[in-house]
Amino acid sequence: MNFRSLKYFIWTIKNRKSLKNWKIRNFLPPSPDSIKHQVLINNNYSDSLWIETGTYYGETTKLLSKISKKTISIEADKELFETSKKKLKNLKNVELFNGKSEDLLDKLISENFDFKNICIYLDAHLCQDHLKNIQTFGSEDTATPILKELEIIKKYYGKFEKINVLIDDIRLFYGNFQNYPDKNILVDWCKENNFSWEIEHDIFICKKK
Numbered sequence: 001m002n003f004r005s006l007k008y009f010i011w012t013i014k015n016r017k018s019l020k021n022w023k024i025r026n027f028l029p030p031s032p033d034s035i036k037h038q039v040l041i042n043n044n045y046s047d048s049l050w051i052e053t054g055t056y057y058g059e060t061t062k063l064l065s066k067i068s069k070k071t072i073s074i075e076a077d078k079e080l081f082e083t084s085k086k087k088l089k090n091l092k093n094v095e096l097f098n099g100k101s102e103d104l105l106d107k108l109i110s111e112n113f114d115f116k117n118i119c120i121y122l123d124a125h126l127c128q129d130h131l132k133n134i135q136t137f138g139s140e141d142t143a144t145p146i147l148k149e150l151e152i153i154k155k156y157y158g159k160f161e162k163i164n165v166l167i168d169d170i171r172l173f174y175g176n177f178q179n180y181p182d183k184n185i186l187v188d189w190c191k192e193n194n195f196s197w198e199i200e201h202d203i204f205i206c207k208k209k
């Protein structure tokens, strides 16, 4: 077995349960994390800064640290933040912040203008903690800070050569779930702010034109 086949074999074994469940769900969204991670990898830029909102247990943060020069992640829930801080303490290019992304994002972007390219993964929202079986930070009527996050990001269009904004869980953006806006609002944001857009595996991807 050559190195590529071995890597593929290990990947399949590691992800067999989630891939099997996905097949049982007729490959409907959401795609398994391993597939979503590949979308992030495919939308990375060299020597980029990644900012993730919603660290949760730090699994995606770990992945982003491997493909970025620096990864920043913001988590509002104090306990999740502390857990991830311990778990990721050996990753030297990772900076974790405890607070609401809509309060911290502006400052964190503006402190990093020395990066040519920035990729932002917007994934902060109320969700079910799969280990503790309780709800994470947030409430139904303020479940996602997405509109506030986008208001912040648009101010920095001219500050980076390349900007990718990846918004997770686009299946929830139909305008009638919690405070999620309809996906047309995201499309309008892209048109107004000179971004192209596409959807891959439940992730809405905006690219600076």
Ligand SMILES: C[S@@+](CC[C@H](N)C(=O)[O-])C[C@H]1O[C@@H](n2cnc3c(N)ncnc32)[C@H](O)[C@@H]1O
Binding pocket: 052, 053, 054, 055, 056, 057, 058, 059, 060, 061, 074, 075, 076, 077, 080, 099, 100, 101, 102, 123, 124, 125, 126, 127, 136, 137, 138, 143, 145
């Ligand atoms: C779906 S999880 C994030 C998953 C993580 N990005 C990953 O890929 O593994 C959403 C997280 O966002 C956090 N959260 C909710 N509202 C937030 C806010 N306004 N600012 C920052 N984090 C928030 C929740 O506590 C939860 O941990």
